[in-house]
Amino acid sequence: MAEIDLLRSLPKTKRNVQARAMAKTPERIAASREFGELYFDGPREFGYGGYRYDGRWIPVAKDIVRHFGLKSGDRILDVGCAKGFLVKDLIGVCPGLEAFGLDISEYALRHCEKEVVGRLHLGSATRLPFPDRSFDAVISINTIHNLDAEGVVTALREIERLSPGRAFVQVDAYHTEEQRELFMQWVLTATYHDYPQGWFDLFRRAGYRGDWYWTVLEE
Numbered sequence: 001m002a003e004i005d006l007l008r009s010l011p012k013t014k015r016n017v018q019a020r021a022m023a024k025t026p027e028r029i030a031a032s033r034e035f036g037e038l039y040f041d042g043p044r045e046f047g048y049g050g051y052r053y054d055g056r057w058i059p060v061a062k063d064i065v066r067h068f069g070l071k072s073g074d075r076i077l078d079v080g081c082a083k084g085f086l087v088k089d090l091i092g093v094c095p096g097l098e099a100f101g102l103d104i105s106e107y108a109l110r111h112c113e114k115e116v117v118g119r120l121h122l123g124s125a126t127r128l129p130f131p132d133r134s135f136d137a138v139i140s141i142n143t144i145h146n147l148d149a150e151g152v153v154t155a156l157r158e159i160e161r162l163s164p165g166r167a168f169v170q171v172d173a174y175h176t177e178e179q180r181e182l183f184m185q186w187v188l189t190a191t192y193h194d195y196p197q198g199w200f201d202l203f204r205r206a207g208y209r210g211d212w213y214w215t216v217l218e219e
């Protein structure tokens, strides 16, 4: 188990926290949590404001392959794969790697990259439809915090079941009260978020032995 920033090479996103905070309503939050067109490709108040492939995940894919020592023939699953950008890049940077994805959003899967057609499964992180130990690594980036605490524990158990000790999760967290306040203004879909200690308690309850990193909002 290790803390490792596998997303370090992603460009930093500029976020207008004030505009988001002003625009947030219970109706918009509910619409975002449907993870449909509004969330991915609607206005910024509902989520991404346009989720398009631009190659930014290629260096992340390289770091993931290196971190887990993946090679041709190995199998990796991306839980919360959205439109499959990272799945596509994992295959691109490691030819022969069997990369797959799973997401709860039918909209995202219907708008996936053509290279990953047939590799993405519709489903929930809490119930992964794969046999025990069927992957060499499982990753889940900015996804399981959309569940409540019990759901997070279930999802972590599922990840551990598929790939014992060889996984990576990145989740919403904060280290200071200022970061927590900023996060609370920004957050749309996350249900469970916490200081690292709260996350570590859930990791322990789930018997999760993989790696992790935090998505922390900063001014």
Ligand SMILES: C[S@@+](CC[C@H](N)C(=O)[O-])C[C@H]1O[C@@H](n2cnc3c(N)ncnc32)[C@H](O)[C@@H]1O
Pocket (backbone or CB within 6 Å): 035, 079, 080, 081, 082, 083, 102, 103, 104, 105, 108, 123, 124, 125, 126, 140, 141, 142, 143, 146, 147
């Ligand atoms: C913030 S996006 C992250 C997408 C991608 N991993 C990335 O980092 O760009 C969250 C993703 O989690 C998916 N999601 C939300 N709840 C889920 C669940 N219970 N099981 C699987 N996927 C879920 C959403 O549809 C969405 O694609």
